[in-house]
Amino acid sequence: MDAYDVVIVGSGTSGQTAAFHLNEKGLKVAVAEMADSPGGTCALAGCQPKKWFYEATESIAKSRHLKGKGIVVASEGSWAQVLEQKRRFTSRVPEGTIENLQEAGIEFMAGTAAFLNDETLSVNGKRIRAKFFILATGAKPMELPIKGIAHVITSDEFLELDALPPSILFIGGGFISFEFAHFAARLGSTNQHSVILEVGDRPLGEFDAEMVELLVEASKAEDIDVRCGLDIEMIEKQAKGFLIRTAQGDGFETDLVVHGAGRVPDLDTLGLDSAGIEYSRRGIIVDQTMRTSNRHVFAVGDCAATIQLARVADQEAHVAAENILAELDRGRQATMDYRFVPAVLFTYPQYGMVGQTEEDLKRDGHAFHKSFAKNLSWPTYRRVGLKHAAYKILTDENNKILGAHILSDYASGLINTIKQAMISETTVEELYQQTIVSPYPTRESDLSYMLKPLLSE
Numbered sequence: 031m032d033a034y035d036v037v038i039v040g041s042g043t044s045g046q047t048a049a050f051h052l053n054e055k056g057l058k059v060a061v062a063e064m065a066d067s068p069g070g071t072c073a074l075a076g077c078q079p080k081k082w083f084y085e086a087t088e089s090i091a092k093s094r095h096l097k098g099k100g101i102v103v104a105s106e107g108s109w110a111q112v113l114e115q116k117r118r119f120t121s122r123v124p125e126g127t128i129e130n131l132q133e134a135g136i137e138f139m140a141g142t143a144a145f146l147n148d149e150t151l152s153v154n155g156k157r158i159r160a161k162f163f164i165l166a167t168g169a170k171p172m173e174l175p176i177k178g179i180a181h182v183i184t185s186d187e188f189l190e191l192d193a194l195p196p197s198i199l200f201i202g203g204g205f206i207s208f209e210f211a212h213f214a215a216r217l218g219s220t221n222q223h224s225v226i227l228e229v230g231d232r233p234l235g236e237f238d239a240e241m242v243e244l245l246v247e248a249s250k251a252e253d254i255d256v257r258c259g260l261d262i263e264m265i266e267k268q269a270k271g272f273l274i275r276t277a278q279g280d281g282f283e284t285d286l287v288v289h290g291a292g293r294v295p296d297l298d299t300l301g302l303d304s305a306g307i308e309y310s311r312r313g314i315i316v317d318q319t320m321r322t323s324n325r326h327v328f329a330v331g332d333c334a335a336t337i338q339l340a341r342v343a344d345q346e347a348h349v350a351a352e353n354i355l356a357e358l359d360r361g362r363q364a365t366m367d368y369r370f371v372p373a374v375l376f377t378y379p380q381y382g383m384v385g386q387t388e389e390d391l392k393r394d395g396h397a398f399h400k401s402f403a404k405n406l407s408w409p410t411y412r413r414v415g416l417k418h419a420a421y422k423i424l425t426d427e428n429n430k431i432l433g434a435h436i437l438s439d440y441a442s443g444l445i446n447t448i449k450q451a452m453i454s455e456t457t458v459e460e461l462y463q464q465t466i467v468s469p470y471p472t473r474e475s476d477l478s479y480m481l482k483p484l485l486s487e
Contacts, residue, residue, distance in 0.1 A: 033158075033159045033160065034058045034060050034137075034158070034159070034161075034216075035047075035050075035052070035057035035058045035059065035060060035145040035158040035160065035161050035162065035166060035354075035358075036052050036057055036059050036060075036160055036161065036163070036186075036354060037059075037060045037061075037062060037143075037151055037158055037162075037163050037164075037169055038059065038060070038061045038062070038163070038164045038165075038166055039061075039062050039063075039143045039151070039163065039164070039165050039166060039300070040061075040063065040070070040072060040165065040166030040167040040168060040331070040333070041061050041063040041068040041069060041070060041127055041131070041138075041166075041382070042067075042070020042073070042165040042168050042331060042343070043070050043072045043073065043074060043331070043340050043344055043347075044070075044330040044331035044343035044344055044346060044347040045061060045063075045070065045164070045331070045347070046061070046070075046127070046130075046131070046165035046410075047343075047344045047347035047348060047351075048164050048166065048330065048347035048350055048351045049061050049131065049134075049136050050134060050136070051347065051348055051351040051352075052351050052354065053135060054137050054356070055135050055351075055355055056362070057184055057244065057354075057355075057358075059137070059161075060137040060138070060139055060152070060158070061131055061135065061136055061137070061138055061139065061400065062139040062140075062141065062143040062153045062158075063138070063139070063140060063141075064140075064141060064142040064143065064299065066124075067123070067124040068123075068124050068127040068128055068138075068140075068169060069123035069124050069230065071128075071168055071169070071332075071342075072340040073123045073127075074120050074123055074124075075118070075185065075186040075189055076340065076370070077119050077340045078119065078120075079119065079189055079384075080189065080209065080213075080376070081114045082112055082115055082116040082205040083112055083116070083189070083213040083217065084209070084213065084376045084378075085213060086112045086216070086217060086416055087165075087213050087215075087216040087217060087378055088096045088378050088439065089105060090105045090106075090107045090217070091216055091378040092414055092415070092439070093105035094216075094287060095285065095414060095415030095416060095417075095431030096414065096415045099415055102283070103150075104416070107216050107217040107436070109191075109193060109194050109217040110192065110193060110353070111281045112217060113189075113190075113191075113192070114179055116189070119366050124407075124431055129384075135228045136226075139153050139154075139156075139388065140154075141154030141156075141297050142154060143158075143300065144299055144300055144301035144304075144400070145255070145297070145301040145302065145304045145305035145307070146301070146304060146306075146316040146323050147304055148306050148326065148327075149303065149305075149326060151163065152301075154458070155301065160326075161326065161328060161358075162326050162327070162328065162354045162357070163316060163327045163328070163332075164327075164328045164329070164330060164347070164350050164351075164354075165300065165322075165327065165328070165329040165330070165333055165344075166329075166330050166331045166333065166347065167295075167296045167297065167331075167333040168331060168333055169293035169294055169295050169296055169332035169333065169338060170288050170293060170294060171184045171186075171291075171292075171293055171294075171400045172289075172291050172292050172293060172294045173183065173294075174201065174262075174289065174291060174323060174387075176201075176262050176263070176264065176265060177263065177264040177265070178264050178265030178266060178267070178272075179265065180286065181265045181267055181272055181287060182201065182265065182287045182289050183286070183287070183288055183289065184288075184289050185210065185288065185289065188454045188478050190286050194214050194218040194219065194222070194286075195219075195271075195285030195364045196218070196219045196221055196222060196223065196285060197222075197223045197224070197225075197239055197271070197284045197285045197286070197287050198210075198214055198218075198222075198223075198224045198225075198284060198285065198286045198287075198288060199210070199227065199272075199274060199282055199284040199286070199287050199288070200224065200225070200226045200227070200231075200287075200288045200290040201262060201287065201288065201289055201290055202226075202227070202228060202257065202288075202289070202290040202291030202292060203226050203227070203228030203230070203232075203233025203234060203258065204233070204234065204290060205234075205287070205292075205375060205484075206244070206290035206291075206292070207224065207226045207233075207290045207291075208233070208234065208249070208375055208377050209375065209376050209377055210288065210290060211224040211226055211376040211377075212252065212254070212376075212378055215252040215253060215254060216252075216378070222253060222278065222470045223253045223255070224253070224254045224255070225255045225256075225257065225259050225282055225284070225444075226254065226255070226257065226290070227253075227260050227262060227274070227276075227286065228256070228258045228259075228260070229258075229259070229260065229261050229262075230258060230259070231258055231259055231260075232258055232457075233256055233258060235376070236373070236380075237375070237381065237383055237387065237390070237435070238387040238388055238422060238433075239387070239388075239389055240388065240402075240422065241381060241383075241422055241435045241437055242381075244418060244420045244437055245375070245377065245379075245381050245418075247418060248377075248379060248417075248418035248437070249377070251344060251417075251418070253306035253320075253362075255281075258398060259278070260276045260277075260278055261275075261276055261277040261278065262274055262275070262276055262431050263275050263276060263277050264355065265286045265287055268283070270285075271284055271285045271286075272280055272284055272285075272286075272287055273284060274287065276373075291452055292309070293330060293333070293338065294313075294428040295309075295312070295313035295314065295333045295335075296332075296333060297309060297313070297314065297333060300424065303473050304306075304315070305324050305327060306323060306324050307322045307323055307324050307327055307329075308322065308323040309335070310335060311337035312335035313329070313332070313333055313334045313336070314329035314333055314334050314335060315335050316329050316334050316335065316336065317350065317476075318365040318366050318367075319350070319353045319363065319364065319365055319366075320334070320346050320349050320350040320353065320366065321350075321353065325377070328350035328353070328376060329347075329350075330343060330347045330350050331343035331346060332346070334346065336366070336368065337368060337371055339371065339373065341369070342371055345366065345380075346366055348364070349365065349366050351366045352364035360410045369385075369452075370384060370385065370449050370453050371384070371451050372384040372442075372445045372449045374441060374442045374445065377425055378419055378439070379416060379419060379436060379437050379438050379439055379441065380436075380437070380440070380441035381435070381436070381437050381441060382436045382438075382441035382442050382444065382445035383433070383434065383435045383436070383445065384433065384434050384445050384448055384449045384452065385424070385431065385433030385434060385452060386424065386432050387431035387433060387435070388400065388422065388424060388433075389464045390433070391424060391432065394431065394470060396426075396432070397423070397426070397427060398424050398425060398432055399422070399425045399426075399484055400422065400423070400424055400425075400428060401422070401423045401480055401481065401482075401483040401484045402420075402421065402422040403420065403421060403474040403480075404418075404420035404437075405417060405418065405419070405420065406419040406420060406421075408479065409471055410471050410473055410475075410476055411438075411471065412480060414439060416438070416439060418437060419437055419438045419439075420436075420438075421434075421435065421436050421437070421438070421480050422434070422435040423435075423480055423481065423484065425458055426483050428457070429457045429458045429484065429486060430452075430453060430455060430456075430457060430458075430461060431448060431456075431458065431461075434448040435467075438473060439473070440473045443473065443474065444473055444474065444477060446463065447474060447477065448461075448466075448477075458481050458484045458485060459484075459485060459486065461477070461481060462477075462478055462482065462485060465477040465478040465481065466478050
């Protein structure tokens, strides 16, 4: 029976982060992976590959917005060309993942891992013991109880399509559907049309409702129709395309149906009960140190009941690794802090947020101040022809930022600046003074205009 200091299940971004962290400290580490293509969703079908489509989308969108304002002929997108560039990147990921692990002295084990008891793992029938385990198995598309679901493609398959049909229907009003619909609007045919169907009363439930409404308006201008309160009952194959029927009596015809209703933790094969590991529908239950109910087992990334974002997964991996090292008297205990985790929706315009929404604060009875404006006509937006820029900044009685929401190009950079201010507890007055000396005129210098209404008199 092989023995290790740490065995990590999953070779995605969090699994690799933990493996290299622990390996660098001299621990004997192994990584088990059941997928035929190691590397994880982020590198193969998520945050990395989708950015190839986003970068082209942004350039095309700006070109179209500036037609007649300095651009004579707007850019024409090619889904096929972007796909080729994306595949050049992803094709090297599986082999490169294994090579990088092995070159560092980390053993790679291909096969399905399952707990036999609270301290023993089986990988393809081989018994493996370790002082500690880290579970980093990621997530998979949520199962949908819809008749005809076999006609639907996953988000992974969408990013492998050789071409886009003129009409696409996305199930679910979350990250995946909005981003992919915006990709299609710029990289699809000249008459591209997308529909997003959401069963709830609003899409993007984790974002600020008022700001989401503005993003829906911007999406509508790109022939993306967002419909809420519709429960899909059946998907029927027709001679050409598909017919989607809802419980409310609505019918939608489309060329392609895409599962954009989110992902759930991938736990089915792990044998968690055998190891005494508690879990729920949201994922494996962990404390702030990323430890599970089995003190020898940690869980990180999308398989844990935390926030499903790649950078969060990486930080969780570092925290888990540090706590294992602390157990071995080689480091100091660490904890996760999720208060200032930013989220960015890579539509165009981008929607970035950090902290609390206005709904959160009202529900909790929290007094707050607000600076808000929409359809900004500032020179920075007129220059790029962006008509749907907006912002909302929420502060407390001490003029500390509680939440920020930006609809803009470069929203990611603006949100990161505000995130850092929240971490350091910078007041609005201090941040205002800092942004005055930003390069001008830029989106960052525009922060001073956003903050000025919140200055204390």
